[in-house]
Amino acid sequence: MLKQKGTESVKIAANLLTIVIIVFALWQLQEIIIPLIFAGILAFLLLPVCNLFEKWHFPRALAIVMVILLAGVLIGLLVWLMVGQIKSLDALWPQMIDKGEEWLNLGQAFLADKLNMTENTQLSEAKKYLTDLLKNSGSFISGALSNTTGFLANLSLIPLYMFLMLLYRDFFNEFLYKLFRGISNHRINVVLGKIKSVVQNYMSGLLLVILIIGILNTASLLLLGIPNAFFFGFFAAVLVLVPYIGIAIGSLLPIVVALITKDSAWYAVGVAASFAAVQFLEGNFITPFIVGSKVSINSLVAIVSLLLFGSLWGISGLVLALPLTAITKVLFDSIEKLRPWGFLLGSADNSDIGKHRKRVKQG
Numbered sequence: 001m002l003k004q005k006g007t008e009s010v011k012i013a014a015n016l017l018t019i020v021i022i023v024f025a026l027w028q029l030q031e032i033i034i035p036l037i038f039a040g041i042l043a044f045l046l047l048p049v050c051n052l053f054e055k056w057h058f059p060r061a062l063a064i065v066m067v068i069l070l071a072g073v074l075i076g077l078l079v080w081l082m083v084g085q086i087k088s089l090d091a092l093w094p095q096m097i098d099k100g101e102e103w104l105n106l107g108q109a110f111l112a113d114k115l116n117m118t119e120n121t122q123l124s125e126a127k128k129y130l131t132d133l134l135k136n137s138g139s140f141i142s143g144a145l146s147n148t149t150g151f152l153a154n155l156s157l158i159p160l161y162m163f164l165m166l167l168y169r170d171f172f173n174e175f176l177y178k179l180f181r182g183i184s185n186h187r188i189n190v191v192l193g194k195i196k197s198v199v200q201n202y203m204s205g206l207l208l209v210i211l212i213i214g215i216l217n218t219a220s221l222l223l224l225g226i227p228n229a230f231f232f233g234f235f236a237a238v239l240v241l242v243p244y245i246g247i248a249i250g251s252l253l254p255i256v257v258a259l260i261t262k263d264s265a266w267y268a269v270g271v272a273a274s275f276a277a278v279q280f281l282e283g284n285f286i287t288p289f290i291v292g293s294k295v296s297i298n299s300l301v302a303i304v305s306l307l308l309f310g311s312l313w314g315i316s317g318l319v320l321a322l323p324l325t326a327i328t329k330v331l332f333d334s335i336e337k338l339r340p341w342g343f344l345l346g347s348a349d350n351s352d353i354g355k356h357r358k359r360v361k362q363g
Contacts (some may be wrong), residue, residue, distance in 0.1 A: 027312055034316045039161030041323060043169075046071060050166055064166045068159050085231035191334045198326045205291040206240070212290075213237040213247065213282055220274035224256050224267055236275065240282065242318045247282060251275035296347040297325055359363040 017273065026033060046067050053063035165172075175190070177185050218233030226232065236250025249271060258268040297305075305325040309317030332342030 002293065023312070030313050030316075034313060035158050036161055037320055037324070039158045040165060041199055041203070042071075042158070043162045043165040044196050045161070045203045047169075047196065048200070061167060064163050068162060072159070082231070082235075085179070085228060102271060106178075139325050187334075190328065193332045194334075195327055198330055202291060202323050202326060209282065209287050209290050210234075210237045210240055211284055213240055213278060214276045217275065218283070220278070221254060221271065224258070224270050224274070226258055226267070226271060227261060228257070230258070230325075238307065240287075247275055247279040296346055297322065297329065298347050301325065301345050
């Protein structure tokens, strides 16, 4: 008995140590791993289009190049439209400067009236804080630039990763067949099919959510008369990629613009209220109905995965949290010993739980 308990303790310790090593490796190698994961997800997303070109008797390599170029053109078009919208914000700069001077004067008057700080004292204090900020920010900026440069260099490899993943997909399938010899090829294909389905359904559902949220945001901004409504509306919609807080972050820019361009602060309140309403609809109805039905993960697991991946990989982790958790659930459901964990990750409103509740009530 003691020997068996000792063996179980060793297994638990080994499993915990393995988890720690894996998490440390994921954090340490994030600049390499994150672009690979993005490339894999995009490859799954573009696979149906690639298969379509191959059915039209295009060579595989040429079909992949055409698909990647088509995706690049679409992304470039979106970036061009966004840059054009950003350039149109130049007309707001004079108003921003005037409003900034007005707010500065109000702040100086408040400090002089409430705290008895003279203008010279305010200037000396401002210079002091600005000097300290510049001293402390030097190392931070240099470190951030070096990390950002390395990360962007790895991101530029995503098209190459996608090309190779799509080109060698049969080779990778054969590797999985050899790796899991005790499992039938049919079962492996079923699991791979489920992963492809989860990724494709999640991404297609997410694009539809972005379109709906963008239309709702833009309509509310147009009703309030906020300039550049299309840009602000769809910019906040794209931030849905960061679940739960994306739209709230996207609302900050139009709120500031409303404060600058409108005579009444109630326009800014209207922007905040309309975006809050859209956030409520997105979190409780739109995303659960469109994406939730495609990715059956319960809300608690979704929040925990967002926190974990966000602390591990930052913004990239927030974007990748839900699809990676959904893929993990598919893998857990496919392994007998891990099926309870797959059940834990899944939705709490599935039919099996409903049947169990009926049996309990009848019993």
